[in-house]
Amino acid sequence: MAVLEIEGVSTFYGEFQALYDVSLKVEEHALTGIVGANGAGKSTILRTICGLAPARSGSILHNGVPLERLSTFEIARRGIALVPEGRRLFPAMTVLDNLLLGAFSKPERESREKRLGEVLKFFPILKKRKAQLAGTLSGGEQQMLAIGRALMGKPDIVMLDEPSLGLSPKMVSHIYRILDEIRELGITILLVEQNVEWCLKKADRAYILENGSVVLEGPGKELLSEEGVRKAYLGL
Amino acid sequence: MTAGSVLPAACAVAAAALFPLVVRDPYFVHAAIMVLLFAYLATSWNILGGLAGQHSFGHSAFFGIGAYVSTILFIYYHVPPLVGMAVGGVVASVISIGIGYPCFKLKGPYFALATLAFTEIFRIVVTSTEQIGGIDLKGAAGILIPLQPGKSLLNFQFSGKTSYYYLILVMLLAILFVYRWMERSRWGLYLAAIRDNEDAARSIGISATRYKMIALAVSAFFGATAGTFYAQLLLYIEPALFSSAFSIEILLIAVVGGAGTLLGPFLGALILTPISELTRTYLGGGYAGVQLIIYGAVLVAVMMFAPQGLIVPLKRGWRLLAERRP
Incomplete structure (x- = not known):
């Protein structure tokens, strides 16, 4: 369908x-x-x-x-979630805030913590970088964060x-x-x-x-x- | 507020509270009131310009609305100015939503130009209107606010400048508190997302227009309350309150100090307002225009050496100093 x-x-x-x-x-x-x-x-x-x-x-x-x-x-x-070109994160915010913003609407806010756990399990590297500003991540990490942010909205x-775009072949795979x-x-x-x-x-x-x-x-x-x-x- | 910043904040508030007790010269007290008033105004601008990143060139519109609404209510309906201040704030918020709706369809310089145009419309309409209904607006001549026999907070009239000083100090502390509260709240996070990248914010489900409107309405409310304060301080209002030059002055104070930071607008007012007040007093007679040259030179220097606002190097210096202490 x-x-x-x-x-x-x-x-x-x-x-x-x-x-x-x-x-x-x-x-x-x-x-x-x-x-x-x-x-x-x-x-x-x-x-x-x-x-x-x-x-x-x-x-x-x-x-x-x-x-x-x-x-x-x-x-x-x-x-319908968009992971925009060039990643378009909120560079001055922490990784955690970027992810939380992904679960925006009211019903999602209730299950947000659970969702956050799932996404961080998906991207262990983001868990390590939780408190870091998004703008300081490497290209690959930023791409993962952008995808993670999209997944937060279920x-x-x-x-x-x-x-x-702009990633090393290893990161691309x-x-x-x-x-x-x-x-x-x-x-x-x-x-x-x-x-x-x-x-x-x-x-x-x-x-x-x-x-x-x-x-x-x-x-x-x-x-x-x-x-x-x-x-x-x-x-x- | 972190533990490390409580002490300096407490010292600053204490110093501000003691200022009129130490400095008795009414001229300097007046200059200090103007510094605090501009800090208040620039902070109200900062709620929209800093938190939401929407640089309005029309903030004086709200200032003027506040001054005219409370004054008209006072003269024609005997509403105490303290109540008029709240009414003026609400009126400005409602009008701001009417202005915001078309203006937020535009971005960047187009948004700025649209807000500038709205302010000019207000200025021209008020300048050329002598009367509406039974109310004398007196056009370009302006309106004198009659002195009241009873000096009280409700009437917003006091015998000395000192009371005005303490009033605006309390108002400034209140708006700084509101700004910090908004910044830390869920709204603040959404506004920061909109400021960083509006398309990205919208594509994760944030209604950008709605949150920008909220920021605008809050910003307009406080801008208008500053207008009432100013009207009651000088007991005279005129259409020049709506002028775009005044809007730009508010914006410059916030930007020079550091837009989007809690204390940036205060710092900007602390530096720019005395420069414009003192140079006007001491150089205004024989050397008219020199104050503008000095003002311009300061702006150029700030844009060259601290484009993020003066608060940034100041904070860096403070941190270095704190680290050096054992």
């Missing part, structure tokens, strides 16, 4: 059109990937879903409920915007292992990546974006073996 259905969405930044009639489906418990070159509109799709860059036309359904008219904070409270969909574990918790993942090979290997279903339009879609491994994709994105 599709938990998120995007149908014919066009998004503009002022006069500039960033997305042209984009349609995609995110299946429950699956990992859906969006790949494409710089400026293809990958991040814009995520920003459109969570209302930071509202769509001018088209529809976005979350479990059948339209999201287009909701504001960002309402969408977040429906269980989301059913986590959207990640280029989690591998660590982050990707974490994504596998998140899936095992039954959380649906929508992943935007520039690392095409890597994303297609993982994705149950993937979309390739060019100049704001979806040009190809299919199971990740199938796309990976396609001649055109290998030429254009992998240089093979």
Whole structure:
């Protein structure tokens, strides 16, 4: 079943059109990937879903409920968490405060301590760094904190915007292992990546974006073996 | 407040309480009142500008509203100014929500310009309005507040300057307490998140507009109470209270001292207000304009050497001093 259905969405930044009639489906418990070159509109799709860059036309359904008219904070409270590009933490706050802010809404505040324990078990390194300012963490740790903050809100969909950006290959594979574990918790993942090979290997279903339009879609491994994709994105 | 900062805080409050007993010259007491008043105003600005990171260029609007509301209530409806002060604060809060709603749709410099424009609208409307209903606003001429026979707190009129001094000192301590309380509360955490990165705050479910509105309304309330105090101190109000230059002065005090810190605005007032008061007195006659040059030079120096505000190097120095002690 599709938990998120995007149908014919066009998004503009002022006069500039960033997305042209984009349609995609995110299946429950699956990992859906969006790949494409710089400026293809990958991040814009995520920003459109969570209302930071509202769509001018088209529809976005979350479990059948339209999201287009909701504001960002309402969408977040429906269980759609964004881990933004460049990690976007609150650098002047401690690791602990960053995590606690992730469990924002009233019902969540009650189970917050329990949730915090679970997330810290997930990311032992964050437990060690609890009292440290978020801005002083290494790149990989910041990425883990950003994911941890998203998990604090007990989301059913986590959207990640280029989690591998600026990280060492070792850290990237660590982050990707974490994504596998998140899936095992039954959380649906929508992943935007520039690392095409890597994303297609993982994705149950993937979309390739060019100049704001979806040009190809299919199971990740199938796309990976396609001649055109290998030429254009992998240089093979 | 940590144990290490209780002692200096207690010393500062004691010194402030003893000041008018030691210094008898009414001029210096008046200058000290102005320092405390500006510290109070800049702290009220800091609730929005520091905690929420929304730099308003229109704080004088609330100051003016407070002064006019309590004065009109006093003259036409015989409401004691102490009550008028609270009413003025509430009126300013309500108006601030009306201003905030459109302005918070804008960000950064656009937000600042919108608040500046609103203040100018108030100034122009009040300047050019002689009468509303049966109430004489007297336009540009301003309104004189009549002296009352009974000197009392309720009437907000006292025989000496010293009472005003203690009153504003208590008000300042109260607002510093409110600021610290907000900063440490759940609201403070949300506001800090909004200040650090509004998009990120919204995408974890924080209603940025709602919390910015709360900060604005609290900030406006206290800004207006400062207006009533000022009106009762000088017993005269005029449309210049709404001026944008005055808004910028409030903002500068907070920024020079350290926006987003508890004592930054107080420190800013302690430095900038005497400079503008004393230079105006001693240089204002023969050397008109020189005070502005000095004021400007101080601003340039602060922006070059302590862009986070003077409280930052001061705190560092204090910590070094504390560590050196055995």
